[in-house]
Amino acid sequence: MKVVLITGASSGIGFETAKLLAQKGYKVYGAARRVEAMKVLEKFGVTPIKLDVTNNDSIHNTIDTLIEKEHRIDVLINNAGYGSFGAIEDVEEEEAKRQFEVNLFAVAKLIKLVLPYMRQQRYGKIINISSMSGKIPAYLGGWYSATKYALEGFSGSLRLEVSDFGIDVVLIEPGSVKTDWAIISADNLERSARGGAYEVTATKIAQGLRKRYEKDMMSDPAVIAKYIVKSIESKKSKAHYLVGFAAKPLVFLHAVLPTKIFDVLLKKFS
Known part of the structure; x- marks a missing residue:
């Protein structure tokens, strides 16, 4: 039975993936700050673990606990993510740094801790949940997009480094997904731009996010979970x-359009 650790398992893609893997017979440890939100996963066989990916002690304790119980880890799914939308000018530096801490540096810390065990067993899969915003710019989501572009480059280099040890690195790059994060992002976007130079544009984009959410113009998290599995x-x-x-x-x-033409399309339909 393969042992899986998935972060951000309390909701959305992480929740659905943990549930599906457990149903398929994997030994799944679901990690998140809100342990109570993962209680329902226990009936599917998922073991909840409290994890704050911004806390080094919490990260170390999570890996230590898992290894103590299972003596191995076969799959690490770095799903915990954080995005605070807003114009690059409007987003505070500390907020931007926090996005990098969650979306990149926490990922790196977890990977560095599990790699020795994966190397020892000559097998492992590291699944990093990126975004289409790591392939194309996110309009009024520059800091979030920057973290995902960074994750793409990081994952590509890591894949080269660990392939000789039987370890594979995979990037999952979802488009729009119907989770509470979409509504939270819309609210944060409007709040960050209120009274500023980008208020009109931010309001338009926020309204578009809510409209797509309400009209199901987003993928169900379970769809993404199937691709992860x-x-x-x-x-x-x-x-x-x-x-x-x-x-x-x-x-x-x-990829195929001139950059300035794509920019016009992206701004028009955001």
Whole structure:
């Protein structure tokens, strides 16, 4: 039975992935700050662990606990993520740094702790949940997009470094996903721009986010979970899984259109 650790398991993609993996017979440890939100996962066989990815002691304790119980770790899914939308000018420096701490440095810390065990067993899969915003710029989401672009480069380098040890690194790059994060992002975007130079644009984008959420113009988290499981179970996983609503067409257009034309389209339809 393969042992899996997934962060950000209290809701959304993480919750659905933990549930699906447990149903398929994996030994799953779901990690998040809100342990009470993972209680329902216990009936599927998931073991909840309290984890704050911004706290070094919490990160070390999580890995120590898992290794003490299982003596191995086969799959690490770095799903915990954080995005605070707003114009680059409007977002405070500390808020920008926090996004990098959660979306990149916490990922790196967890990976560095599990790699010795994966090397020893000559097997492991590291699944990093990125975003289509790591492939194309996010309008009024520059800091979030920057963290995901960084995660893409980090994961590519890591894949090269660990492949000789039987360890695979996979990037999941979802498009728009229907989670509470969409509404929270819309609220934060409006709040950050209130009374400033970007208020009109921010209001328009926030309204668009809410409209897409209400009209189901976003993928169900369970859809993304299926691709994560597919990447784990595949003997020859792809390096990138671009999945979910609008991801493939937008990334394709970004690749083939002149940059300034794509910019116009992105601004028009955001």
